[in-house]
Amino acid sequence: MMRDFLAECGGCAVVDGGFATELQRHGQDLNDPLWSAKCLISSPQLVRRVHLDYLEAGANVIISASYQATIQGFEAKGLSAEEAEALIKRSVEIACEARQIYLQRCAKGCWDFLDGREIARRPILVAASVGSYGAYLADGSEYSGNYGDSVTLETLKNFHRKRVQILANSGADLIAFETIPNKLEAQAYAEILKEENIDIPAWFSFSSKDGINAVSGDSITECGSIADSCNRVVAVGINCTPPRLIHGLILSIKKVTNKPVVIYPNSGETYNAETKQWEESESKTDEDFVSYVGKWRDAGACLFGGCCRTTPNTIRAISRVLLEN
Numbered sequence: 001m002m003r004d005f006l007a008e009c010g011g012c013a014v015v016d017g018g019f020a021t022e023l024q025r026h027g028q029d030l031n032d033p034l035w036s037a038k039c040l041i042s043s044p045q046l047v048r049r050v051h052l053d054y055l056e057a058g059a060n061v062i063i064s065a066s067y068q069a070t071i072q073g074f075e076a077k078g079l080s081a082e083e084a085e086a087l088i089k090r091s092v093e094i095a096c097e098a099r100q101i102y103l104q105r106c107a108k109g110c111w112d113f114l115d116g117r118e119i120a121r122r123p124i125l126v127a128a129s130v131g132s133y134g135a136y137l138a139d140g141s142e143y144s145g146n147y148g149d150s151v152t153l154e155t156l157k158n159f160h161r162k163r164v165q166i167l168a169n170s171g172a173d174l175i176a177f178e179t180i181p182n183k184l185e186a187q188a189y190a191e192i193l194k195e196e197n198i199d200i201p202a203w204f205s206f207s208s209k210d211g212i213n214a215v216s217g218d219s220i221t222e223c224g225s226i227a228d229s230c231n232r233v234v235a236v237g238i239n240c241t242p243p244r245l246i247h248g249l250i251l252s253i254k255k256v257t258n259k260p261v262v263i264y265p266n267s268g269e270t271y272n273a274e275t276k277q278w279e280e281s282e283s284k285t286d287e288d289f290v291s292y293v294g295k296w297r298d299a300g301a302c303l304f305g306g307c308c309r310t311t312p313n314t315i316r317a318i319s320r321v322l323l324e325n
């Protein structure tokens with residue numbers, strides 16, 4: 001599936017950019033355990049608008065706002081299980097609506113050129129986002145990957161199972177397991193996909209702070225091997241990691257899998273969990289970011305996008321670079 005899609009895209013595909021941080025740029029206060037999923041309740045129109053902005057910027061894959069949308073999280077806000085399930089499904093429906101609106105606008109002749117080049121007749125996939133258990137905890141453990149000894153494989157499987165089932169039946173083309181912090185969670189996802197006979201494909205995307213290991217300290221090659229051995233997984237990669245670390249991580253992943261490699265780094269700024277601010281730690285202009293793309297492609301990646309603090313402009317710049325080459 002992924003290989004056919006990539007062939008249709010001309011070999012490389014464009015993934016969207018930061019979603020939650022883009023909602024914040026539009027004025028949303030996401031200082032909430034639900035983070036971006038808060039907007040599924042309060043601002044579904046804005047969620048659709050941000051998807052549309054990424055499509056307009058050239059994205060071939062848009063990722064739903066379900067990263068931190070969990071049954072447990074919605075229930076903690078006083079919603080019923082049914083309401084929670086409906087909102088999780090709704091996140092994918094909103095992305096599908098954006099795709100439909102975009103394609104209709106293209107058919108009418110607007111929005112189908114990027115710098116005079118036609119981008120309208122391109123394949124577009126909707127990926128259903130699944131964030132980690134640590135993202136649900138909203139206590140920073142998604143960036144440490146350390147859940148403590150009391151959290152076992154079974155804890156993680158029980159936590160994720162129902163949401164994965166809902167998302168698999170939501171109309172999404174694939175599931176994007178994002179910002180995976182450790183091996184245990186990758187293993188839990190792989191087992192759920194198999195046990196539940198999930199019939200849409202998935203990608204596994206890990207995050208790293210040191211360019212060698214996942215954020216937990218588990219080696220990225222071991223994480224990549226788990227993804228490689230799951231036949232439901234159609235791409236493996238890295239997201240929400242500074243651009244300067246990506247090249248080496250691609251090379252590590254290539255050592256353990258022949259599956260397509262997806263990368264969508266963050267802007268290179270660092271999130272300070274105490275101050276709840278993003279701090280500049282390396283050059284972060286869209287040009288700087290995009291200057292890496294050719295290198296990443298040469299290293300063997302074939303899906304490129306952005307994560308936190310990247311914007312539609314970043315994605316437009318990536319689309320341009322890929323069109324030029």
Ligand SMILES: [Zn+2]
Pocket residue numbers: 239240266307308
């Ligand atoms: Zn991110």
